[in-house]
Amino acid sequence: MSILRRIAVVSRNPELHELAQEVAHDVFVADDLIEALDIVETVTPDLTVFDESHAPASIRAFLDKTNPTGSPAQAAIVAALEPTSFDEQDYTRAGVSYYLAGRENCRRLRDIALQLRDRAECSAAGAATDDFFVDDHAASVAMVGRSKATHHVLKMITLVAQSRCNPVLILGETGTGKEVAAKAIHALRHPDEPFVAVNCAALTANLLESELFGHVKGAFTGAERDKTGLCELAGNGTIFLDEISEMPLELQAKLLRVLQERTFRKVGGLKDITCTATIIASSNRHLKKEVQEKRFRQDLYYRLNICPITLPPLRSPERRDDISCLAEYFLKTSEIRPTTEGRTVSITKLALEALQKHDWPGNVRELRNVIERALLLETTDKIGLGSIVIEPPDGEDLSGSLHPARAKDFSLEKAERELIAHALHETGWQKTQAAALLGITRATLYAKVKQYNIQKHTPHGHEEHPAPARAYMPEPVAVG
Ligand SMILES: Nc1ncnc2c1ncn2[C@@H]1O[C@H](COP(=O)(O)OP(=O)(O)OP(=O)(O)O)[C@@H](O)[C@H]1O
Ligand SMILES: [Mg+2]
Numbered sequence: 001m002s003i004l005r006r007i008a009v010v011s012r013n014p015e016l017h018e019l020a021q022e023v024a025h026d027v028f029v030a031d032d033l034i035e036a037l038d039i040v041e042t043v044t045p046d047l048t049v050f051d052e053s054h055a056p057a058s059i060r061a062f063l064d065k066t067n068p069t070g071s072p073a074q075a076a077i078v079a080a081l082e083p084t085s086f087d088e089q090d091y092t093r094a095g096v097s098y099y100l101a102g103r104e105n106c107r108r109l110r111d112i113a114l115q116l117r118d119r120a121e122c123s124a125a126g127a128a129t130d131d132f133f134v135d136d137h138a139a140s141v142a143m144v145g146r147s148k149a150t151h152h153v154l155k156m157i158t159l160v161a162q163s164r165c166n167p168v169l170i171l172g173e174t175g176t177g178k179e180v181a182a183k184a185i186h187a188l189r190h191p192d193e194p195f196v197a198v199n200c201a202a203l204t205a206n207l208l209e210s211e212l213f214g215h216v217k218g219a220f221t222g223a224e225r226d227k228t229g230l231c232e233l234a235g236n237g238t239i240f241l242d243e244i245s246e247m248p249l250e251l252q253a254k255l256l257r258v259l260q261e262r263t264f265r266k267v268g269g270l271k272d273i274t275c276t277a278t279i280i281a282s283s284n285r286h287l288k289k290e291v292q293e294k295r296f297r298q299d300l301y302y303r304l305n306i307c308p309i310t311l312p313p314l315r316s317p318e319r320r321d322d323i324s325c326l327a328e329y330f331l332k333t334s335e336i337r338p339t340t341e342g343r344t345v346s347i348t349k350l351a352l353e354a355l356q357k358h359d360w361p362g363n364v365r366e367l368r369n370v371i372e373r374a375l376l377l378e379t380t381d382k383i384g385l386g387s388i389v390i391e392p393p394d395g396e397d398l399s400g401s402l403h404p405a406r407a408k409d410f411s412l413e414k415a416e417r418e419l420i421a422h423a424l425h426e427t428g429w430q431k432t433q434a435a436a437l438l439g440i441t442r443a444t445l446y447a448k449v450k451q452y453n454i455q456k457h458t459p460h461g462h463e464e465h466p467a468p469a470r471a472y473m474p475e476p477v478a479v480g
Helices: 014-023 034-041 056-066 088-093 102-106 109-129 138-142 148-162 179-188 204-214 249-261 288-291 298-304 324-335 347-359 363-377 412-426 431-438 441-450
Strands: 004-010 023-028 047-050 075-080 098-101 168-172 196-200 238-242 279-281 309-310
Touching: 004 014, 004 109, 004 168, 014 023, 014 109, 023 249, 034 249, 056 075, 056 088, 075 102, 075 109, 075 196, 088 098, 088 179, 088 238, 098 102, 102 109, 138 179, 148 309, 168 179, 179 196, 179 238, 179 279, 179 309, 196 204, 204 249, 249 298, 288 298, 298 363, 347 363, 363 431, 412 431, 412 441, 431 441
Parallel strands: 004 023, 004 047, 047 075, 075 098, 168 279, 168 309, 196 238, 238 279
Antiparallel strands: none
16 A cells, blocks of 8 residues: 655656655656645655756745645655755755655655654644644543634533523524534533433424423323433433424423423323422524524523524534534544545545535535545545535535536537536636646646637636535546
């Protein structure tokens, strides 16, 4: 197996190309620094190799543009097969990490690749535990995110958990992490007590009542023995009422009584039982609107709405920053592909950009699914754009789109033409960049542009079919 994922070689020397091929899965060859700039910005190689024809000053200028922070994750190396007038110091001062002089030394490329891979794995493993969370508490409940919104939500969670606020209401669209937030409150307030959850949308009124409050033997047909309800089982812990807006109206009245009196009765029972648990309710509906439409009791709404915690959608400007953090976290922690165990899986810049552009109507849950799907589809240890498959919004007409499973027009030529036009459009007609995106050589790209008569204003996939079913530009593969 190759040691590195991608190497860029800025040289016309085939000997260097061969050396690079021995250590990397994909080798991108650039004839000059201008072309190299395009390639490096497009594919972010793990290593860029220059030959002796490039003076230290030119390499310095190149690195200032491509790697201004001097990140070791994008190392540069000079492999001088032929004698040069510069020495190691000249190149090191220019920001080059390694200088290999002479044929024999150039064989050390393999050792350097191994070192770089080990270093990348170590720093990624560190990132897995360090960078995802606002603080230790967030880490202990695996509440990922460093955005302004997540900071604010965690502050609210801490305030509420440390107060006596009971009940607690958590609001937010589907998949924003309401249950995660409920568990965080529980973990702060009484971590050693039980946490019990019930989905109010999943049961009929009778079953839900018996689930919440329990029943006595003989209370109804089939009640063959006494049953303890969740309000009792929760003890001094938490009872989580998920999707409270779906609770039948008659049961809402009974819940209101629990909130006011802190007591309840089993179905068919006569004894008042005290409820000492923290009651946390969640809703992805606009509860006030439900009240206006008479589907939710107003008095219950006011009782619940003391100090609501609202989880903003992932697409909101104040939470968007969480997308990359969550994506990396799911990559590192997913167990969907057992073969990735112990290996570092990362994501390309382009794939990450595709994630950042999406609106995530299914929020964090949708993002998690997309990452897990990508882990299944991707065959290398770097998730590329080709493995990012995003579901189109409901009801969208996809006919004719490039999604292989849905295309009505099965003409390969048409698909290829659209793909090329799309890549050119995306890269602002930077042909080297577009060729790298498509995984073909520039020469092939020129030939295809001519063959299909693609012009700058040729409509591409996106314009003809507004929202694509997937980010369908393939992962770049070897050029040259
Ligand atoms: N901040 C977060 N950090 C890590 N994982 C998260 C975060 N928020 C949500 N998730 C994950 O996203 C998924 C959905 O989260 P959760 O079930 O809490 O959402 P929800 O708001 O309750 O959704 P629904 O309204 O559909 O019930 C879960 O797999 C959860 O682990
Ligand atoms: Mg939920």
